[in-house]
Amino acid sequence: MQFESFTEFLHMGGYAVWVWWSFVGTLACFALIAIEAVMRRKTLASEARKHAARAERILQARQARKQQKAAH
Amino acid sequence: MWRWLHPYAKPEATFHLIQKLLPWFLVPGVVLSVLGLVWGLAFAPPDYQQGESYRIIFVHVPAAMWSMGFYVAMAAAGLLALVWQIRTAELALLAIAPVGAVLTFISLFTGALWGQPMWGTWWVWDARLTAQLILLFLYLGVMALYVAFEDERAGAKAASILALVGVINIPIIHYSVYWWNTLHQQSTVTRAITRLEAPSIAPEMLYPLLVNIVAMMLISAVLVMLRLNNEILRREIHRPWALKYLGIAVSTPAANATTEKE
């Protein structure tokens, strides 16, 4: 460990602002992309589910109508 | 020789391949990232001249390297898309571009944060910085061109053309520090690898740097893979394999398809 204490570590020999903003900024950029990817996957899945459910409902409606007509 | 690659021209095959490969990139990527960051921030010795601020190198150099590397990968995908009309390659182009642009942006802003305390300037129009800025514009241009067309395939082809035309910028960036007297220092790592000289950086700093370089490559690759799979899903969302993967049951219409007179 190059630093005597945690406070010194955060202080970074006076360059705290520059060093920490660099690292935090980098991590934030990667995090943003990762979050966007995960959220996009969820949206795609939910859209697909909604679409399938709607298709299912349409199918059921058609079959119900057919059965009604057959019953007459 | 390339025949084993042919099945992956189909997006479905690539999707499943990526799903299998993802853990192999993610786990080492995270482990090496943590290792590299802790090593670089806490255990590497301070620099004789720059003190602690030099630690920015551990994100700056990997980001700069891979901004160029991923551009070449993107251009290669563009070549495949343009010449062989491979669908998956078009999607790969779209997947790589934002990640590469972010890497370029990271290299530029960490460079600025390093330059201000060290050389008293946020920005200088020297060869390497200017060329890196040009790289950012190239990435943005590729992304803008891709989405500007109504027909997505036309947009992909146009973006591929731009990506290929811009490849010439990569050697310019790399050799700029040799061709011109610039503010930016000359390369240490690649010189060590390609010329087999002793690197002009102390080994206690070189090793964490190498770890961070590999880590950033793995993490960026994971992001590209996630994005690529999303693009593939988006394009193939109505196909049976995609619905099966998402766990959505599809009831097939009744076999007796009698015409209905309503």
Next chain:
Amino acid sequence: MTEHVTRAKAAITTGHTAAVKTTQQAQRVVSSRKVFQQIIRRDLRVAMRQRSDLLNPLIFLLIVITLFPLGVGPGPDILGRIAAGVIWVSALLSAMLGLERIFRDDFRDGALEQMLLLPVAVELSVLGKIVVHWLLTAVPVLLITPLLALLLNLPVQAWGVLWLTLLIGTPILSAAGAIGVALTVSLNKGGALLSLLLLPLLVPLLIFATAAVEATLAGVSPAGPLALIGAFSVLSVTLAPLAVKAGLRVSVN
């Protein structure tokens, strides 16, 4: 029976020969050079019909150059130092104004598709259009460069080099510009995107051109930057038609 077969065979043979002859007649040799000249002549004629279109970039150039001293302050040494850059940026902007014209009007009325269908290499037709663009936007700039250098207080010893950089470098503007226009010609808001696409390609040119003039002003030989501009020029004029052809195929389909 055999007579019928023989006569049929004879008819087929004559028919075949006749077909071959017609194809040969149809395949008159098309002179690429002639088509190239035709394209240039036609484009120039069309451009001359709307002379205002030609003058607009030039007037724009003059206005920009007049505005700079007003904005920066007329101190002769400051102006002299930025003169080369200002002139080059203005040349770049006016070249971009003229770019839209190469392909857009032809795209709108379908002439571009016809050009792609000509029996000559598309690259040649494209090169013709690039030449026309250079003639219409760069030549006027080259003609009034002495005036511009005077207005911006560029020291006289650098006038020659400035003119040389413009002479060698403006083909790059036309060639790289054609690539950008080819990719965006079918888009509605292509104009803004065009600037974004061209900037990365043209920044090196700008850097070397101003470096050449600065070298002359410092008493050093400008041969290095001039040679590099020359190399870029040859490279871009040779290779751009390929990229333009690919871009046009994407845009027109």
